[in-house]
């Protein structure tokens with residue numbers, strides 16, 4: 001796993017600040033940013049300096065823990081009020097990935113029974129650290145399950161970056177490729193570039209190439225042709241929110257890949273931790289879909305590519321209906337269909 005260990009962590013806690021890998025600058029620059037203020041954390045999440053559902057959750061958790069270290073009150077009741085206010089602020093940074101809210105709420109819950117401010121401050125740092133440590137274990141387990149679905153020589157298409165830098169380590173959809181490499185199993189990855197922000201072209205190729213994993217870049221509109229001519233054997237994607245019925249929000253373009261996979265008779269897999277499953281959201285229609293700055297579409301690498309004043313629609317995510325999902329791969333195992341009963345069962349509900 002030496003190759004994977006050379007891929008920098010996306011987030012690290014440093015007592016007085018959080019260090020993040022600036023994913024905006026990749027693959028051209030490996031830049032680290034020190035986030036010292038709550039507003040820096042909000043901005044890093046909103047502007048995709050740190051991105052990927054689990055990494056957003058980890059960063060927000062550390063951000064909240066960091067802010068809380070500076071509360072000057074001795075009253076635990078006042079402390080809880082300040083924490084809730086900062087929780088709500090960070091929760092407004094991005095709307096779709098449920099891991100953000102899940103992590104923030106875990107932090108708030110972690111001090112429910114603490115009686116002193118000092119105890120609460122320590123508890124928050126411990127809880128944020130636990131979230132990161134658990135996510136690494138979770139992703140490795142997801143990778144093991146996902147790998148059991150693939151065979152030596154398979155050619156697998158993915159979109160966006162659901163890799164090591166989108167999580168604590170290993171990734172979700174990319175985890176099986178790291179484990180395959182470790183075990184000497186040959187898998188070939190086709191990475192869809194993922195317009196408009198190019199997470200596939202910039203991040204997935206960068207990550208996999210550093211780990212010596214066989215990866216080929218395609219543009220998004222090459223997916224059908226690639227499935228046919230390169231005889232793609234499976235599609236695997238990450239997720240930002242999975243509704244109770246299995247409908248899955250993921251990077252814009254995912255729904256199209258699922259439709260194509262069905263047309264070609266190829267399995268379509270979603271790999272995600274339990275922290276991405278939102279049983280409170282009944283169906284995909286209830287998932288809030290983030291719409292981002294039109295400039296992401298009208299500009300490429302800072303250069304205008306469309307006429308000034310053009311109307312733009314820029315949804316960052318789409319929803320793949322559960323009927324198109326062959327299986328959802330979690331740290332608790334592989335679920336094939338019947339999501340409405342199988343997903344709550346994962347939480348012992």
Ligand SMILES: CSC[C@H]1O[C@H](OP(=O)(O)O)[C@H](O)[C@@H]1O
Nearest residue numbers: 051052053162166238239250251
């Ligand atoms: C491991 S989840 C990665 C997930 O995050 C992406 O979104 P974004 O880059 O906007 O944060 C995308 O939907 C991926 O599947």
